Amino acid sequence: xxxTFTLLTLIALAGCAxxxxxxxxxxxxxxxxxIVPAKTVAVIGAAENAExxxxxxxxIGLILTRLLYEQYVVKDERELAYxxxxxxxxxxxxxxxxxxxxxxxxxxxxxxxxxxDCGASETTRDDGSEDANEVVSWDAECRERLxxxxxxxxxxxxxxxADGHGSADDEITxxxxxxxxxADQIIGGFAPLPVAEMVLLDEDAPLVHEGMVKFDKSDxxxxxxxxxxxxxxxxxxxxxxYNLGALCEALNDTExxxxxxxxxxxxxxxxxxxxxxxxxxxxxxxxxxxAAINPAEEDARPGAAAKERATERIGQTTIxxxx
Numbered sequence: 001x002x003x004t005f006t007l008l009t010l011i012a013l014a015g016c017a018x019x020x021x022x023x024x025x026x027x028x029x030x031x032x033x034x035i036v037p038a039k040t041v042a043v044i045g046a047a048e049n050a051e052x053x054x055x056x057x058x059x060i061g062l063i064l065t066r067l068l069y070e071q072y073v074v075k076d077e078r079e080l081a082y083x084x085x086x087x088x089x090x091x092x093x094x095x096x097x098x099x100x101x102x103x104x105x106x107x108x109x110x111x112x113x114x115x116x117d118c119g120a121s122e123t124t125r126d127d128g129s130e131d132a133n134e135v136v137s138w139d140a141e142c143r144e145r146l147x148x149x150x151x152x153x154x155x156x157x158x159x160x161x162a163d164g165h166g167s168a169d170d171e172i173t174x175x176x177x178x179x180x181x182x183a184d185q186i187i188g189g190f191a192p193l194p195v196a197e198m199v200l201l202d203e204d205a206p207l208v209h210e211g212m213v214k215f216d217k218s219d220x221x222x223x224x225x226x227x228x229x230x231x232x233x234x235x236x237x238x239x240x241x242y243n244l245g246a247l248c249e250a251l252n253d254t255e256x257x258x259x260x261x262x263x264x265x266x267x268x269x270x271x272x273x274x275x276x277x278x279x280x281x282x283x284x285x286x287x288x289x290x291a292a293i294n295p296a297e298e299d300a301r302p303g304a305a306a307k308e309r310a311t312e313r314i315g316q317t318t319i320x321x322x323x
Contacts (some may be wrong), residue, residue, distance in 0.1 A: 021212045022198040023250040027283075029193045030290040033148055033158040035107045037294050040073040041190070042105025044081040046112035046145070048089030053082065056113035059144060062183050063111060072191065075104050096154065103151045111186060112145035118178060120171050140166045140174035142182040146189045160189035192291035197284075199246040199277060205239035206230050211247075223247060238268035242277065249281055257281055 035041075045060055047053035060078065067074045081090075081099055090096040100108075120140040124133045142164040148157035162185035166177025184193060201208055207230050211223040227244050234240055245260035261278040268274060 020203050021201045021208060023201065023215075023246050025197050025199055025246075025249050025284065027195045027197050028288045028291050029188065029195055030287055031191050031193070032160055032189045034291075034293065034295050035148070035157065035190050036292070038072065038106035040075060040104060040106045041067075041109050042075045042077045042103045042107070042151075043067075043109045043111065044077050044099075046089065046110055046147075047082075047087070048091075050087055052113075052115060053087060055115055055117070056111065059113050059117070059142075059179060059183070060111050062179055063186055066180075066183055066187060067191070077103060077105065100149075100151055100154050105151055107157065107190065108149040108151060109190065110147040110149065112147065114143060114145075117144060118142040118175055120174055120178075122171070136169075138168055138171045138174035140168075140171070140178035142166075142175070142178040144182045144186060146186045148190055158189070160186060162186050162189075197280075199249065199280075200273075201243050201246060202239035202273070205237060205243045206234055208239075208243060211243075220251060224251070236267055238264040238271065238274065241267065242271075242274050245277060245281075254281070254285060 043060060043064060045053065045056045047056050057078075064074060064076055080102065084099050084102070085091075085095045090099070118140060120138050122135045123137045123139065125136050126133075142162075144162045144164070146160040146162065148159070149155065150157060162182040164178040164180070164182025164185060166174045166179075166181060168174040168177060187193065201212075203209075205227075207226055211226050214220075214222045214226065224244070224247055227240060227247065230240055231237070231244075241260045241264035245257045245264060247257075248254075248260060249257035258278065258281060261274060261281060264271075264274045265278060
């Protein structure tokens with residue numbers, strides 16, 4: 001498991017208060033650069049003086065906090081790097097070589113934070129009323145950079161330019177959201193990123209709302225029991241089979257989800273949402289496999305081919321991503 005998310009956290013995305021009801025599933029997005037089989041990452045900054053160091057520390061601290069939930073052992077080696085360079089950056093090759101040999105990381109994560117990395121702009125009311133020019137919202141943007149290196153050799157693995165965005169009613173929240181977005185883009189450069197997605201249920205299915213009431217009571221096994229027993233009475237209900245597929249996917253029972261989706265499609269091949277759901281399931285499975293592949297040991301082409309096949313099957317999606 002890439003992040004320590006619990007099933008309860010996932011199912012909390014579901015509820016009967018929504019219209020239409022839905023269940024939540026995780027989509028593990030593969031990193032831009034797969035650093036498996038690395039176990040330890042060393043995080044450093046790119047500051048070249050004390051002012052730049054002061055500017056970059058809060059953002060790097062945010063990344064370190066969010067990395068606590070990842071699969072890697074994280075080493076904060078800013079102090080080690082600053083001690084070697086005397087806070088002047090890696091201008092001299094001998095300093096860089098010294099760090100490459102002293103680092104404890106299997107991969108070096110260098111985070112660059114420009115002096116003017118974040119900015120915010122306001123939107124004012126422009127309706128001719130007495131409240132004209134009142135600030136109604138803020139939009140923020142943060143730009144950061146990631147460079148990945150191998151220890152000892154210093155070979156560059158790759159780089160990412162992050163462009164984080166945030167919107168809110170106040171400036172501070174907008175800036176915080178932009179920083180979090182940029183941090184997730186940085187982390188997504190080398191670590192799988194789980195994204196919560198929503199699968200809409202079919203309200204034409206029998207007992208759909210009764211099942212969602214059980215969701216609200218955390219009786220997830222009870223929901224499955226209720227709907228699977230309903231199949232005895234309605235074995236040819238494509239909406240019920242589809243909903244069971246969505247439920248089983250949310251419960252991480254991939255084989256059952258695939259079987260239920262397939263049965264729904266066989267009964268009602270004209271319903272595009274059923275085909276989309278199966279395609280999205282295969283896409284999520286292919287991405288999860290790609291995220292776990294060791295490039296040194298396995299050929300990534302089967303996972304890429306599976307993703308391509310799944311993508312081809314996707315028409316108009318019925319899956320929403322939460323804000």
